[in-house]
Amino acid sequence: GDSVTQMEGPVTLSEEAFLTINCTYTATGYPSLFWYVQYPGEGLQLLLKATKADDKGSNKGFEATYRKETTSFHLEKGSVQVSDSAVYFCALSDPSLGGANSKLTFGKGITLSVRP
Amino acid sequence: DGGITQSPKYLFRKEGQNVTLSCEQNLNHDAMYWYRQDPGQGLRLIYYSQIVNDFQKGDIAEGYSVSREKKESFPLTVTSAQKNPTAFYLCASSTNLNRGDEQFFGPGTRLTVL
Numbered sequence: 001g002d003s004v005t006q007m008e009g010p011v012t013l014s015e016e017a018f019l020t021i022n023c024t025y026t027a028t029g030y031p032s033l034f035w036y037v038q039y040p041g042e043g044l045q046l047l048l049k050a051t052k053a054d055d056k057g058s059n060k061g062f063e064a065t066y067r068k069e070t071t072s073f074h075l076e077k078g079s080v081q082v083s084d085s086a087v088y089f090c091a092l093s094d095p096s097l098g099g100a101n102s103k104l105t106f107g108k109g110i111t112l113s114v115r116p
Numbered sequence: 117d118g119g120i121t122q123s124p125k126y127l128f129r130k131e132g133q134n135v136t137l138s139c140e141q142n143l144n145h146d147a148m149y150w151y152r153q154d155p156g157q158g159l160r161l162i163y164y165s166q167i168v169n170d171f172q173k174g175d176i177a178e179g180y181s182v183s184r185e186k187k188e189s190f191p192l193t194v195t196s197a198q199k200n201p202t203a204f205y206l207c208a209s210s211t212n213l214n215r216g217d218e219q220f221f222g223p224g225t226r227l228t229v230l
Contacts, residue, residue, distance in 0.1 A: 034218055043120075043206055043221035044159075089158065093217075103149070103174070104219055108158040 002027045002105045004090050009110035013080055021075040021110055023064075023090035031092040033057075033066055033073040034104070038087040047075075047088070080114045087111050118143045120222035122207050127227045129194070129201070137192045137225045139207030146212060148190040149219065152176060153204040162205075165190055194227065202229045 007022040025031065032051045036044040048057030053068035064075045073090060090107040120141045129135045141148065147166050151159040161174030165184040179198025184190055190209075194201045204226050208219040 032217075036221075041224075043122075043223045044208075045221070046218045049218055103161055103164060106159045108156065 002031070002092060002094055004092055004105055004107035006088075006090050006107035006110050010113060011110060012113045012115065015082055015114055015116055016079045017114075019075070019077040019080045019084075019112070021088055021090075021112070023073045023075065023107060025071050025073065025090075025092050027071075027092055027094045029094045031094040033064070034091045034093070035062070035064055035073070035075050036089040036091060036106075038089065038109070040086070044089065080112075082114045082116055085112055085114045120207060120209055120220055122205075122222040122225050124225060125223065127225055129227065129229050131229055132196045134193055134195050135227065137194065137205055137207075137227070139190045139192065139222060140188055141190075141207075141209045141220075141222075142188060143209055143220060144187070145209035145220070146187070147210045148184070149208040149210075150174075150180070150182065150190070150192045151206045151208065153206060153224075159206065162192065201227055203227060 003026045005024050034049045035047040037047045038044045048059040050057040050066035053066055056065045062077045064073050087109045089109045091104045093104050123138045149164040150162040153159050160176050162180050163174055163182040165171040168184055168187050171182050171184050181193045204224050206224045207222040210217045210219045
């Protein structure tokens, strides 16, 4: 079945540091890929998405490129802020399977802490 | 403003009691979902529904039940059969289950069994 693997955490960075969070996936079709962010005590918010190979999703300075050849969707940001401290989830949805198998599959999430 | 509401934010339950978590959306979405989140384990799907009066079990449905009598509402009941119910519960919705559209999440309910 489909699966998403995220790098182990937690990650602690200083403000203005460069961020990379790795995400790789396994899917039988051509999935849509997502990054969600969860701030403390809240639900998940969509950060960015990409629906086909070589698409780049971007939002709030974060970027991720859909790499079919490496089955990856790594999240990057050039300069993190304290306000970026949160839990980040990579997820996929494979619409080609249809019906019950089109649901989102999430990675385990990684906690990012940014110190001033 | 359109969105998803969950209530209550915090819920305490004694062992052996059933409790119902509320989820309402005004986004006119067809599909709705319930997830359970435990520390370090990501999100696990409990139940989902593509249309009114239809719902399917997810990966960890044992000890839970749902109903979908209205498009806007998808309540989750945590029964006494759920052996470890203490967790953070998230409700979500999306426009069309089959097109891989993104899901929109509510703020969550934290359930604690005393």
